[in-house]
Each structure stands twice: as C-alpha cells, then as structure tokens.
Amino acid sequence: KGVQTLLDAVCAYLPSPLDVPPIKGINPKTGEETVRKASDDEPLAMLAFKIMDDPYGVLTFARIYSGKLSKGTTVLNSTRGKTDRIGRMVLMHSNSREEISEAYAGDILALVGLKDTITGDTLCDMGKPVILEKMEFPEPVIEKAIEPLTKADQEKMGMALAKLAKEDPSFYVSTDEESGQTIVKGMGELHLDIKIDILKREHNIGVNVGAPQVAYRETITKATEVDYTHKKQTGGSGQFARLKILVEPGEKGSGFEFESKVVGGNVPREYIPGVEKGLQSVLGAGTVAGFPVVDIKVTLLDGAYHEVDSSAIAFEIAARAALREALQKAGPILLEPIMKVEVVTPEEYLGGIIGDLNSRRGMVSGTEIRGNAQIVNAMVPLANMFGYVDNLRSASQGRAAYTMQFDHYSEVPRNVAEEVMEKYAS
Numbered sequence: 457k458g459v460q461t462l463l464d465a466v467c468a469y470l471p472s473p474l475d476v477p478p479i480k481g482i483n484p485k486t487g488e489e490t491v492r493k494a495s496d497d498e499p500l501a502m503l504a505f506k507i508m509d510d511p512y513g514v515l516t517f518a519r520i521y522s523g524k525l526s527k528g529t530t531v532l533n534s535t536r537g538k539t540d541r542i543g544r545m546v547l548m549h550s551n552s553r554e555e556i557s558e559a560y561a562g563d564i565l566a567l568v569g570l571k572d573t574i575t576g577d578t579l580c581d582m583g584k585p586v587i588l589e590k591m592e593f594p595e596p597v598i599e600k601a602i603e604p605l606t607k608a609d610q611e612k613m614g615m616a617l618a619k620l621a622k623e624d625p626s627f628y629v630s631t632d633e634e635s636g637q638t639i640v641k642g643m644g645e646l647h648l649d650i651k652i653d654i655l656k657r658e659h660n661i662g663v664n665v666g667a668p669q670v671a672y673r674e675t676i677t678k679a680t681e682v683d684y685t686h687k688k689q690t691g692g693s694g695q696f697a698r699l700k701i702l703v704e705p706g707e708k709g710s711g712f713e714f715e716s717k718v719v720g721g722n723v724p725r726e727y728i729p730g731v732e733k734g735l736q737s738v739l740g741a742g743t744v745a746g747f748p749v750v751d752i753k754v755t756l757l758d759g760a761y762h763e764v765d766s767s768a769i770a771f772e773i774a775a776r777a778a779l780r781e782a783l784q785k786a787g788p789i790l791l792e793p794i795m796k797v798e799v800v801t802p803e804e805y806l807g808g809i810i811g812d813l814n815s816r817r818g819m820v821s822g823t824e825i826r827g828n829a830q831i832v833n834a835m836v837p838l839a840n841m842f843g844y845v846d847n848l849r850s851a852s853q854g855r856a857a858y859t860m861q862f863d864h865y866s867e868v869p870r871n872v873a874e875e876v877m878e879k880y881a882s
Contacts, residue, residue, distance in 0.1 A: 473562055479521050481578070481586040484534050490586050496560050498522035499584035500531065504570075504577045505591075509619045513569040517548075520563050521588065523581060527557045534585045535577040544568035575625050593625040596641035597793035597838050597862050600648050601666035603638065609661050613638070616659040620651055627651055641671065643862060644795075645842060670792060670839045672876065673750045673865055674742030677787035679704035681757070684778035686770055696765035697774035699723070699731065700758040703782040706751040708864075712739055713753040723759035723771070730768035731756060734775030743783045744790050744873070745880045750865075754779065790873045792837050796863040799832040799848070801856035806830045808851050816840035817869075835863060839872075 473494035481501065483490045492501045500523030508515045525531075529542045546553040546566050559565050573579065576591035604613045617629045617640065628641040642648045645668055655661045681702050688695040706713055714732050716723075723731070735754055742749040759771075797818070801809050809832060810820055818836035825831070841860065848856050868876065 479588060481588045484537075484585050484587050492522035492586060492588075494561050495522060496524045498561070499581040499586075500525060500529075501578065501580045501586050501588060503588050504573050504575060504579060507573075507575055507623045508566075509623060510568075514622075515546075515566045515568060516570045516573050517564065517566050518579065520559055520561050520565070522561050524561070525559045525565075530582060531579045532582045532585055533573055533577050534580050534587045535590070536572055538572045539582070540570050540572060540579070542567060574622060591625070594643065594862050595671070596626070596628050596643060597671050597795075598644060598648065599639050599641040599669050599671060600652075601632070601637040601639055601669075602652065602663045605662035605664060609663075612659065613655065613661050613663065616655055616661060620654065624651075637666075644838075644860060646845070668842060672745065672747040672793075672868070673791040674744045674747050674783075674788055675749065675751045675791055676703065676705050676783060677789055680782050680786040682778045682782040682785070684774055684781060685760075686774035686777060688770075689765075694765045695767065695770040695773070696762040697727075697767075697770040698760040699756065699771070699774045699778050701775075701778050701782060702755040702757055703779065703786055704753050704755075705786075706753040708751060710751050710753070712736065712750070714756075715753070716756040718756055718758060722761070723756065724761060724766075727761065727766070727768050727771040728756070730772040731775045734772035735779050737772075738776050738779045738783070742788060743780065744788045745877045747790070749783065750791070754782075790868040790876060791865040792839060792868045792872075794835050794863050794866045795838050795841060795860040797832075797834045797836050797841070797858060797860045799834070799856060799858040800826070800829050801832065801852055802828075803830050805852040805856060806832070809848070809856060812847060812851060816844070817872075836860075837866075837868075838862075 478491045478493040479501070481490050481492060482488070492498055500520070502518045502520040502525065504516050504518045506517040508517065525542060525545070527542060527545055530539055531542060532539055544567070545556050545559060546568065547556055548566050556565065578586065578588045580586050604610050617638070621627050621629050626643050627647070630639050630641070631637070632639055640648055640651060642651065648668070652663060652665055655663055679702060681700065683700045685698040686695060714735060716728050739749045741747070797813070799809055799813070806823070813820055813832065813834045813836060816836050817840050818834045820832060820834045823830055823832050844858070848858055
C-alpha cells in the first residue's frame, strides 16, 4: 500500500532531470572535468549501481544519465578501461521483465550478462569517454570465520561467496594464510548475519560460523630513525644492504606513504623498489598484536651498498628488519573502529538506553525529538556493540530500534588494549 501514491508524489513534486544542473564527470584521458546533459542527443553515459545474480545470468542495474543505448552496442567501461557488448536489455517490473531494444536518458534498466562490470562502474560511449562520480566503499570493520558443514559444499560455498562479494562491494572474502580458514568481512554483525542466511536459504549450504572479530588496526605516535645493516656471508657472493630510514605518523586516513631522499647513489635507483616492497610486506602485521599498520610515513634518508654482495632482495630484507625495529621504538598503539549509532526510542526508555550506551564506552553526542520518538546519537566502539540488538529489545519491550555505521578509527584505552593483546597472544 502507498507505493503508487509515493511514485505519483515523486513525479509531481521532485525536480525533473531537466531542472537540475547536468551531471559532471572526469575525462579519463585528460583528467579534466566534463559535463553530460540529461538529453538523448548527448554521448552515452550510464552508471552501474547494483549487481544481482540471476538464474539467467548476472543482472547489472544501470541508470542512463545521457545519450541512448541500443542492443548490440559495444560500450566502454571507463572505470576499468575494458569494453563490453550489450546483449539483452530488460526493464524490471517487480518480478516480471520487459525485453527492450533501446533505452534513453533517464531510464533505469537491467543489462544481462556483462562480464567485467561491478557496482560503481561507468559505461559510456567508446569515442567520448567519461567517468561519473565513483562510489566509495568503506573498509570492513568486522570479520567472521566460516566453514561448510561438509567437504562436498566447499567448492559450492566458494562460488556462492564470490557471487555475494560481486553483488556487494562492502562485503569481502579472504583466506587466512596460516589457518586456511575462509574469512568473511563486512560492515557490522547484521550485515554478516544476512550474508550467512543467504548462503543457507538461497544456496542450500550449511555453514559453521566463528565468533565475530573486530578489525583492529595499529599505528605509531612518534617519529623515529633507524640505521640498519643486513650482512650475510655464506661462501661466494653474500648479501649486503644498509638503510637509514625515518618513520613518522602520517595523516589520518593516509595509509602508507614512502619517499626516498637518498642522494649521490648511496642506494642505487634500481634497489629502491625492493626497499618499498620490503616495507609494505611488514604493514600486514604490526608489533602490538599483529594487526595491519596504517597511517605511517617512511622516508629513506641514506644507505650503503656493495658492488658484488648487494641486490634488490638484500635491500628488501634490510627494509623489513629496519621497519620492524622502527615500529617497536615509535610508540605503537592499537586502533579500534568507532561506530556512529542512532537509537530511536519512546521517551520512557530514554534514560535506560543512554545508561546502557555509556556502559559500552559510548559517547552520547545528543538527543532530539522526531515526531513522538526520542533520537539518541552516540559514538560507540564496535567491540562493545555485539549483541546490542537483543539488549535494546529487552530494555524497551521491543519498541526501540537502532542503526549504526562506521565513522572512524580511534585509539584503544590502555586497559582494553592489554585485554586485546592478551586474547590474540593466546
């Protein structure tokens, strides 16, 4: 009920595409801004906004912003630099489909069987390329280990997880190198629960699920210099590399930055990529509890080499050892994901809900009234939000609801960090 009324209101009250400014994009060849008007006469530009697996093939849902699209046309995926041929085109009407041969600016349609297109890609005219605004997908903040109940389901599970990951770019699948377990990562407990339910319900795959794990990160708090020499002599040519590096905290969200300030050929230019490779290999496991290291800047200041014994691999080994030593000296800390939580509750439960959020190390930023409900806004560590939905239901007799999304990473308090280190050390 109400769907038709809503659609009529959209037509009546929301602006037409002709009433709003034309969409802006980037020319991938020149990097300059380009504009596409909402017109059939403009070059083709459309955005793939959803991928869905289907018995008849993969469905790519797209919205055409400009130009027109015909069956059999070859289009450029400007985001990936690949081409694709348009086969079947359908308009989706709930659970029925209407085959079409042409579509125009403003149309939303589904394309059947595109191979290399994923959510957020731009499809456009071969001769007039454009990249529309890219979709940014956040890093996962929670992970679980899963395994099939039977060996026979192992391959089936792998294929089903690959399809789910293609449909949802915020859902990640990886394999733990040490244990060989399959790890699924996502944006919250409910997100992963839904994916696991899809495996069971739609793909008929029974799975065992491990306890959720928070995606902690590590970083450093102070700058430090390390002068490291790697020497190894085992008959014949040996290994020699000396590096002097400066490791310092980077900007929030910068990840890893590397810069070389070596002058005079003390470290030959051909060895510098080996140095960077060695540094990056250390970032996957920090010195606090083995979590990925983020937001650091490494500057190569100086070094030395030997005409015979030096090689790219020697400098890679030296870089690894130098960075490990630097991380231990640079005041390493543990970071945890902080979630932006919004709770909608009747007023009589407000005090209890705020008290519960505070007990979860939450920082309540304010409350507001929306209709006859109270809205509580808070920042809460993800580690303390597991099982919150059940607590909220019992505290409000099932009348309150909440939403949460990742906001930022923040330093873990010392006492909590010690618990985390102890847990992962064992």
